[in-house]
Amino acid sequence: MEEHIKIQNVSKYFGENKAIDNINITINKGEFFTLLGPSGCGKTTLLRTLAGFYQQDEGDVHFGDTLINDVPAHKRNIGMVFQNYAIFPHLTVGENIAYGLKARKVNKEEIKVRSKEALDMVELTHLQDRQPSQLSGGQQQRVALARAIVIHPGLLLMDEPLSNLDAKLRVKMREDIKQLQKSLNITTIYVTHDQEEALAVSDRIAVMKDGKVQQVGRPHEIYLSPSNKFVANFIGSTNFMEGTLSGVDGDNNATVTVEGVKFATKLLNRVEGKVLYSVRPEQVKLKPVEETGDTLLEGEVVDATFLGESVVYKIKFHSGNVISSHEHSIRYNMLRNTGDKVKVDLNPEEAVIFNESGE
Numbered sequence: 001m002e003e004h005i006k007i008q009n010v011s012k013y014f015g016e017n018k019a020i021d022n023i024n025i026t027i028n029k030g031e032f033f034t035l036l037g038p039s040g041c042g043k044t045t046l047l048r049t050l051a052g053f054y055q056q057d058e059g060d061v062h063f064g065d066t067l068i069n070d071v072p073a074h075k076r077n078i079g080m081v082f083q084n085y086a087i088f089p090h091l092t093v094g095e096n097i098a099y100g101l102k103a104r105k106v107n108k109e110e111i112k113v114r115s116k117e118a119l120d121m122v123e124l125t126h127l128q129d130r131q132p133s134q135l136s137g138g139q140q141q142r143v144a145l146a147r148a149i150v151i152h153p154g155l156l157l158m159d160e161p162l163s164n165l166d167a168k169l170r171v172k173m174r175e176d177i178k179q180l181q182k183s184l185n186i187t188t189i190y191v192t193h194d195q196e197e198a199l200a201v202s203d204r205i206a207v208m209k210d211g212k213v214q215q216v217g218r219p220h221e222i223y224l225s226p227s228n229k230f231v232a233n234f235i236g237s238t239n240f241m242e243g244t245l246s247g248v249d250g251d252n253n254a255t256v257t258v259e260g261v262k263f264a265t266k267l268l269n270r271v272e273g274k275v276l277y278s279v280r281p282e283q284v285k286l287k288p289v290e291e292t293g294d295t296l297l298e299g300e301v302v303d304a305t306f307l308g309e310s311v312v313y314k315i316k317f318h319s320g321n322v323i324s325s326h327e328h329s330i331r332y333n334m335l336r337n338t339g340d341k342v343k344v345d346l347n348p349e350e351a352v353i354f355n356e357s358g359e
């Protein structure tokens with residue numbers, strides 16, 4: 001895979017505050033790469049640094065073989081899409097889209113062809129003479145997208161482009177953006193705090209916290225093998241339980257004891273003693289209370305939330321600890337009510353074990 005964007009040891013301060021802290025990321029040509037993290041983790045700062053709106057205090061950024069540290073924003077050949085659309089209110093849809101080409105002194109004929117092409121791509125051809133005020137939020141965001149791609153940018157940057165749209169439209173737009181990105185094969189860096197959106201659109205994701213990258217990986221890698229407690233909890237939800245490890249052998253086979261029950265387990269990294277056992281709600285299987293097995297735990301349903309396609313149960317163990325179980329295959333005879341006794345299979349093959357501090 002051809003490397004396209006190389007971010008090396010990049011840091012940016014605002015006064016004393018280190019907004020991004022020694023970031024190292026390499027993004028491949030044509031990749032859909034997402035910066036994901038909670039508010040204030042530095043996603044926007046990193047994106048703006050790549051755009052050239054901010055100058056980093058430390059580190060280098062390469063686009064291809066070119067060091068672009070000192071290249072001004074307007075010479076970086078970047079298309080940008082923002083949360084608030086940032087389209088010109090006094091220009092029509094068509095004029096908004098043509099604007100970047102005019103500014104680049106592209107000839108009239110080519111402006112026509114490329115504008116039409118961009119309008120077609122975002123399915124707005126029929127609205128080209130409208131004013132932005134006469135468009136819905138989703139349509140305005142399509143204008144912003146068309147305006148970003150019409151210049152044929154080498155890199156597309158998107159900062160929370162869908163967060164002003166309602167839930168259904170967000171899902172539709174993210175599918176459209178993903179498809180468009182793939183058909184144009186534009187290297188894209190996308191910022192969101194929405195983990196589901198990140199999982200849905202990305203080739204790879206960098207999870208950030210406090211200005212630092214916590215993990216970079218493909219969506220399923222981040223979800224199934226989170227590198228620490230923060231990532232496990234931020235992507236999806238998870239149950240954490242204290243456990244102890246014993247009998248760790250040379251091949252990292254061990255026994256973990258959780259809620260008084262012993263499970264055989266295979267460790268990815270060598271840890272010993274007290275550990276944090278992390279299992280996702282959908283991996284926790286509920287069994288009839290009559291079922292017996294050395295690794296089944298008895299508990300009581302203390303809450304059941306029916307969500308249509310699934311049910312979320314809260315199960316309390318004798319210890320007082322409560323865990324969530326998320327069941328997707330629902331049948332009438334399997335529905336459980338508050339107060340029911342159940343057996344719980346913690347599904348150790350799919351659990352992740354962290355050391356005590358969650359690393």
Ligand code: ATP
Pocket residue numbers: 014017018019037038039040041042043044045046193
């Ligand atoms: P959000 O999702 O809320 O936009 P973010 O992850 O994009 O958050 P940034 O906007 O990059 O986070 O902010 C990172 C840190 O830098 C925060 O602590 C923020 O307060 C600070 N910060 C961002 N921009 C500035 C600025 N222009 N001046 C001073 N501090 C700033």
